[in-house]
Amino acid sequence: MSDLSPTEVVEIEICRRPIFVVGSQRSGTTILASSLRHHGALWYSTEGYILNEIFGPERLDETYAVARLNLNRWLAREGVTREEFLERMGLGFNVLLSSRSGGKRWIEKTPENSLMIEVLGTMFPGACFIHILRDGRGAVNSMVNKRTAPGWVTDITWACRAWRRYVDAALEYAASHPDRCLTVRYEELVADPEEGFEAIYQFIGVPYDRAPMDFFRTHRTSSSFRRRIRSRSSHEALADLWDVWPLQFKRIFLEDAGVAMLRYGMVSEEEMQQMVEDARDPSDESPSWTEELEGYRSRRDLAAVVERGVPRDAVMLVVSKGDERLLELGDREAWHFPRDEDGGHPGYHPADSEEAIARLEWLRARGAEYLVFPEGSLWWLEHYTGFRDHLAARYPRVVDELDKCMIYGLQSVRQVPTA
Template structure:
């Protein structure tokens, strides 16, 4: 059966209609979301290095109708396998459960995880259909996020070679993205399965930060989490996502406070006007005098 007809329109993820199907999974999966360029790729590789967690490259199956070819490209599964799961799943949540379980079993790990920035917009859906899930929100200084978003992506991978791009986005759009994504995540504060990780703490205090994460997930600590850059895995092939290739390199502090180098006085004022209050709320500034 063609994959395009396997999932009825009524079960597709649509934030306007909220029609996702009725299946409820008891899996305690890990779902990661954030504003893009917040460090989620580094975080997911570190978490994936733990012997209990299988956290591969983003599937986007929580945020859109499953794209069979994307899943084939990113996860090394066959098109026939994806089509069969689509054709025999009750709805989107049932497909997610079965697909993610399969990936974890392939890695011989008991707990699956998914990382995609837009997951942040589907926290209500995730907790409704995966009540035992743990959602991890990665938060980063919005000024640094905006500087990174502005030039993202810097290159693409095509026909076996890296092609540089000259991306330059309006700063207003980048600021709006950071505010909207971050606010969506903060709205889930207080829910038992919700947890926040600040990028700055992750790179400056990696062991302390990741020990708390592993404890939150209910597992024992394993030093392989810190040796993530020494390990090999089928989940580390970044040829399909070269913009995140540095996530398999040792931790660097070079991206911290990059706004001090990259932002003009005009940029700073625009940010203060549009997002200064959120920056203060998150503890990255005490006032707008920066």
């Protein structure tokens, strides 16, 4: 008779609060993780390059979705939720790293993890993330000048888009999970390691330890800056780096990363204007990135006006031309105007004022409280004169900034005098 029981209880060790260091390539992820390994409570070995290779940014979700579609499949029949599925997938990796960490909290550092950070957050529900954010000019320059880099990394277009893609993913997660993801500016960490590491310790919940910051000060990875540039402050070094780039590099960078630099607060408006001047080519009076920058500024100004003039729990209609980015207005619920029955933009403008009025009142009856005309849609008020008169007669203007936007309040209806 076999002495094997149907099930067996096995004790395993896992780390309940692992740490992931994320960020784009050449942003300082290696030196940060290598420094943190010198903390008495933490353990780090080297880059894993495992999670992304096995699970990928969307591979787990695709596998789960396909399996749940078939009611005869195990996941569907047993009612396994996405959260349960992802967490169990992470358990094996956790056991593996915990078997080497000597009881300490382990750190995983692979740049590609940035692209699946939301999935990792579910796979490791107790994990925290440290996102190290480096100025795009420094990161891109380091990518294209890394001596051991494969040939494709020398493509500055690829480098700019990679930096933006990794940073977008990490910052989006940080914005929606501020209690789980801390963003650390690389340049600020270099300028003041003491303050930077203290903030990291507080966030991940470990006591003060001087060893990681001492290691960071003395072992920073080799810089791609020239020796003259390395001797200056981070801000000066980045400005000098920009000055020595050829015109083509500057123009590619502004096209693929210019908006991101403004959005992330890495340059001021004045600095961006100077960068635009530096990249000007007399033979190209209207480069593509000019429109992108202006579009971003317009959306940023619109969001600022809405923040001042519209309550946070409001439902707004935005004359959007179908641009989803115009609906990104903080906590407020924003709908396209016009809007079809499925909640999307119908793909065309109203035929006339009568149709515009009918669509407005239909959406107002369904909960819309404000109507927003961004700068690029103010022409409606000249083209649809009947619609404009309808708004003027019935609804108050709550914001009137003709250089940015116009907003009508739809909650109360004025009494329209009868003839």
